[in-house]
Amino acid sequence: MNEPLSPAAARERAPGSLPVLVTGGAGFLGSHLCEELLRRGHFVLCLDNLLTGSLGNVEHLLGNERFRFLRHDVTEPLSLRVSAIYNLACAASPPQYQRDPLHTIKTSVLGALNLLALAQENDAPIFHASTSEIYGDPAVHPQTEAYWGHANSWGPRACYDEGKRCAETLFYEHIRQNGVDARLARIFNTYGPRMSPADGRVVSNFVVQALTNADITLYGDGSQTRSFCFVSDLVEGFLRLMALDRAPAGPVNLGNPMEITVGELAERVVAMTGSRARIVYRPLPQDDPRQRCPDITQAGSLLGWRPTVTLDEGLALTIRHFDARLSAPDLLMAAE
Numbered sequence: 266m267n268e269p270l271s272p273a274a275a276r277e278r279a280p281g282s283l284p285v286l287v288t289g290g291a292g293f294l295g296s297h298l299c300e301e302l303l304r305r306g307h308f309v310l311c312l313d314n315l316l317t318g319s320l321g322n323v324e325h326l327l328g329n330e331r332f333r334f335l336r337h338d339v340t341e342p343l344s345l346r347v348s349a350i351y352n353l354a355c356a357a358s359p360p361q362y363q364r365d366p367l368h369t370i371k372t373s374v375l376g377a378l379n380l381l382a383l384a385q386e387n388d389a390p391i392f393h394a395s396t397s398e399i400y401g402d403p404a405v406h407p408q409t410e411a412y413w414g415h416a417n418s419w420g421p422r423a424c425y426d427e428g429k430r431c432a433e434t435l436f437y438e439h440i441r442q443n444g445v446d447a448r449l450a451r452i453f454n455t456y457g458p459r460m461s462p463a464d465g466r467v468v469s470n471f472v473v474q475a476l477t478n479a480d481i482t483l484y485g486d487g488s489q490t491r492s493f494c495f496v497s498d499l500v501e502g503f504l505r506l507m508a509l510d511r512a513p514a515g516p517v518n519l520g521n522p523m524e525i526t527v528g529e530l531a532e533r534v535v536a537m538t539g540s541r542a543r544i545v546y547r548p549l550p551q552d553d554p555r556q557r558c559p560d561i562t563q564a565g566s567l568l569g570w571r572p573t574v575t576l577d578e579g580l581a582l583t584i585r586h587f588d589a590r591l592s593a594p595d596l597l598m599a600a601e
Contacts, residue, residue, distance in 0.1 A: 284310035288339050289353035291318030293459050297496050314338040317356045322459050339376035350391040352380050360465035366424035373428030377435045390446040392507050393436055397453040398426045407558040410516055448506045453520025453559045457496030458586035471531050472587045475540035485549035487528025492558045494521035495579035498572040505568040520559035521572040
């Protein structure tokens with residue numbers, strides 16, 4: 266099993282085997298990206314501070330000779346030799362990013378500055394995971410990349426929303442002023458295996474509650490809509506964006522445009538799990554978006570990309586994953 270790699274050791278890697286750096290690599294999305302990069306033959310350096318990520322997500326990769334793990338916080342500068350950078354570092358669910366709002370902002374802003382400096386140092390392309398939260402509670406539907414958004418700059422979600430908005434500004438100023446090769450994706454709701462049971466987002470909440478026959482908590486009246494993209498489809502979008510010969514002029518939406526109400530999602534999860542759980546209603550949290558659905562026209566024309574995994578297919582895989590984790594308490598604790 267490979268030992269964690271020190272920054273000094275990472276700098277000394279042979280030029281012919283310079284790794285792709287994935288920050289937030291032990292998280293839900295990052296671990297799937299690391300796995301796919303390895304499958305495609307890359308050397309991968311997975312960097313994570315493990316505040317919300319888990320070594321359990323990448324434990325199966327530690328025996329791979331082309332994989333190394335480095336514990337580091339992107340709010341601190343770093344100097345590494347890398348061939349490309351994927352920046353996925355930042356808590357993404359409201360319970361997680363609201364736990365330490367100042368650190369959330371620093372992760373988006375200082376993390377962006379540190380990784381942009383690293384990209385310049387290595388003359389390396391950099392991918393940045395932005396978010397549909399840029400659009401706030403949108404007044405335009407579906408949301409195109411040209412929409413400026415309708416976000417609250419001082420509410421409980423602002424540490425994430427505004428941090429990500431500032432990060433986008435930093436990336437585009439570095440593109441214009443310093444010639445950095447940067448590609449930005451605005452990610453819409455994503456789900457799949459390796460989500461934390463304590464993640465706090467709607468799919469993981471509903472599945473865990475249904476499997477344990479606990480009350481399924483539905484915030485608001487259930488009429489608010491979301492569109493859910495399975496993780497493998499999203500990762501394919503990341504890789505296609507980075508594979509372009511030239512970076513797009515602006516960010517690209519990545520998500521599934523098939524819209525469903527949160528109430529319908531709860532009923533579908535209950536039916537698919539055979540749960541005895543009952544649905545209970547709670548007040549809608551402040552600034553929770555009423556509608557969220559991507560316009561992926563640009564992703565289709567630039568990347569030839571659109572999701573291929575249906576909601577039923579993805580939910581079945583996700584339910585199977587959570588069922589296994591909930592049946593093995595030692596595995597559950599190791600992955601938290």
